[in-house]
Amino acid sequence: MRSVLPILAVLLAIVVLWYGAAIWLNSQWTYDQAGRAGVEVSFGEVVADTMVQERPVLPAPHQVAAGLWEGVAGQKVTSKRSLVYHGWMTLSATLVGFAIGTGLGVLLAVGIVHNRAMDMSVMPWAIASQTIPILAIAPMVIVVLASVGITGLLPKAVISAYLSFFPVVVGMVKGLRSPDGMQLDLLRTYNASPMATLWKLRLPASMPYLFASLKVSMAASLVGAIVGELPAGATSGLGARLLSGSYYGQTIQIWAALFAAAILAAGLVIIIGGIERATLRRMGMGQ
Amino acid sequence: MKDTATTAPVIEAKGLGLTFQTSDGPVHALKDVSLAIGKGEFVSFIGPSGCGKTTFLRCIAALERPTEGVLTVNGMSADAARQARAYGYVFQAAGLYPWRTIAGNVKLPLEIMGFSREEQEERVRKVLSLVDLEGFGKKFPWQLSGGMQQRASIARALAFDADILLMDEPFGALDEIVRDRLNEELLKLWARTQKTIGFVTHSIPEAVYLSTKIVVMSPRPGRITDVIESTLPKERPLDIRDSREFIEIAHRVREGLRAGHGDEV
Numbered sequence: 076m077r078s079v080l081p082i083l084a085v086l087l088a089i090v091v092l093w094y095g096a097a098i099w100l101n102s103q104w105t106y107d108q109a110g111r112a113g114v115e116v117s118f119g120e121v122v123a124d125t126m127v128q129e130r131p132v133l134p135a136p137h138q139v140a141a142g143l144w145e146g147v148a149g150q151k152v153t154s155k156r157s158l159v160y161h162g163w164m165t166l167s168a169t170l171v172g173f174a175i176g177t178g179l180g181v182l183l184a185v186g187i188v189h190n191r192a193m194d195m196s197v198m199p200w201a202i203a204s205q206t207i208p209i210l211a212i213a214p215m216v217i218v219v220l221a222s223v224g225i226t227g228l229l230p231k232a233v234i235s236a237y238l239s240f241f242p243v244v245v246g247m248v249k250g251l252r253s254p255d256g257m258q259l260d261l262l263r264t265y266n267a268s269p270m271a272t273l274w275k276l277r278l279p280a281s282m283p284y285l286f287a288s289l290k291v292s293m294a295a296s297l298v299g300a301i302v303g304e305l306p307a308g309a310t311s312g313l314g315a316r317l318l319s320g321s322y323y324g325q326t327i328q329i330w331a332a333l334f335a336a337a338i339l340a341a342g343l344v345i346i347i348g349g350i351e352r353a354t355l356r357r358m359g360m361g362q
Numbered sequence: 363m364k365d366t367a368t369t370a371p372v373i374e375a376k377g378l379g380l381t382f383q384t385s386d387g388p389v390h391a392l393k394d395v396s397l398a399i400g401k402g403e404f405v406s407f408i409g410p411s412g413c414g415k416t417t418f419l420r421c422i423a424a425l426e427r428p429t430e431g432v433l434t435v436n437g438m439s440a441d442a443a444r445q446a447r448a449y450g451y452v453f454q455a456a457g458l459y460p461w462r463t464i465a466g467n468v469k470l471p472l473e474i475m476g477f478s479r480e481e482q483e484e485r486v487r488k489v490l491s492l493v494d495l496e497g498f499g500k501k502f503p504w505q506l507s508g509g510m511q512q513r514a515s516i517a518r519a520l521a522f523d524a525d526i527l528l529m530d531e532p533f534g535a536l537d538e539i540v541r542d543r544l545n546e547e548l549l550k551l552w553a554r555t556q557k558t559i560g561f562v563t564h565s566i567p568e569a570v571y572l573s574t575k576i577v578v579m580s581p582r583p584g585r586i587t588d589v590i591e592s593t594l595p596k597e598r599p600l601d602i603r604d605s606r607e608f609i610e611i612a613h614r615v616r617e618g619l620r621a622g623h624g625d626e627v
Contacts, residue, residue: 257453257454257455257457258457258459260451260453261451261453261457262474263424263425264425264444264449264450264451265447265470265471265474265475265522266444266445266447267474271474275470275473275474276459279459279461280461282461358460358461359460359461359462359463359502359503359504360460360461
């Protein structure tokens with residue numbers, strides 16, 4: 076409970092700064108409008124105007140909140156203007172991409188730990204794959220997959236997986252290698268097979284590493300899914316809301332979509348955190 | 363066949379040597395080590411650090427590969443013996459898996475070796491009572507004291523009933539009082555199970571109290587300087603350590619350690 080106060084203080088500071096920035100950034104437009112009409116505006120009038128502009132440079136917090144509320148509660152969930160509808164479109168691609176990325180990441184890590192050739196060859200490629208801007212890859216993935224008749228959710232999920240496998244590979248390689256020499260020697264004295272070593276020792280030992288990776292990977296999945304919605308001029312998904320918002324200068328719509336994405340990501344990471352606590356407690360490793 | 367097995371040594375080393383190649387040049391961890399250990403013996407290896415006692419034990423367990431000489435365990439090569447699961451090994455640290463209960467940890471070798479589920483339960487129950495840990499099977503390792511954890515790790519090494527038990531300073535990290543009790547219990551366990559035990563230690567009283575044979579080793583290169591056959595009776599109450607015989611043997615061990623060490627200490 077004691078932690079509530081600092082959190083509220085920081086939140087308050089952010090909101091105050093945000094309002095200040097909104098007044099500062101949006102006032103130019105107000106002055107321009109007044110100048111064109113040839114009227115003098117007082118500072119009070121300027122401040123009032125910067126709070127209610129239709130296409131502000133930086134929407135004020137209450138405008139974004141209203142935009143979010145309007146998008147979530149003000150529409151039928153099947154409506155093209157509903158953030159719930161768009162959010163689900165992005166979420167479904169995120170979850171499929173996350174599943175593919177995590178599966179691929181774990182498999183690659185197992186391969187890297189068990190096979191010297193993979194150890195030497197896969198990691199550099201995995202790192203190289205992450206140095207290429209995803210914005211450059213995304214359109215190619217969409218076009219290539221569309222040419223073989225795959226459209227809709229899957230291309231987005233592939234881009235999402237492309238981003239999310241990497242943290243899992245890095246974390247799981249570390250986790251699978253975390254058992255020390257003594258623990259590996261113990262299994263050698265049992266003449267345990269590599270398979271038994273993997274199941275009985277390496278995988279359980281890697282669980283804390285896996286969950287740390289999954290949190291990063293989940294956030295990356297969401298970014299991937301949103302980026303995957305941009306190049307095709309998609310009509311649904313949070314990425315599409317961002318895109319159409321920027322086409323028409325609807326800054327409030329952009330910010331509402333951004334916050335929807337942030338809230339979604341936070342929710343997903345919290346869910347993973349909950350699964351982590353439950354799993355580690357069941358394994359006797361929770362605090 | 364049975365008769366020769368009881369008379370022939372269980373573990374036999376002839377001219378055993380192990381040289382590690384390091385960036386500072388070769389290190390002679392073991393040199394010209396010859397030793398025979400008979401069935402049912404309790405053999406302690408004692409010496410200062412770097413004398414190769416742990417290395418020798420690891421060679422018997424086929425965790426290290428000697429570079430010279432011959433080593434047989436149960437009449438076969440050490441590696442074949444390892445594959446035949448001829449021994450249980452107890453490390454310096456208990457090394458229990460934190461995600462397994464005590465029973466789960468003891469069950470680990472049984473799962474790997476493919477014992478049936480009922481047999482696993484039966485054996486876990488049996489060895490936990492052997493090390494006085496009945497009723498602790500459902501606890502997690504962190505809920506137990508260091509001494510209890512080490513007892514659980516001994517139970518784990520006993521679970522699959524190998525004839526040989528190799529112990530690498532198993533009580534080194536425990537305090538004197540717990541150590542005394544565990545030593546006493548280990549002797550009882552040895553008397554009950556008739557196992558052949560190889561025991562690495564750097565404590566003279568521990569070595570003398572436990573062993574039927576004490577192997578004194580010295581460093582650079584790691585070699586055997588003395589092998590002492592204990593004259594103590596098999597029944598050994600803790601206060602045997604105040605007996606004249608005990609003190610004499612301890613003295614001889616100390617002499618052997620000093621001789622091997624030269625003027626370095």
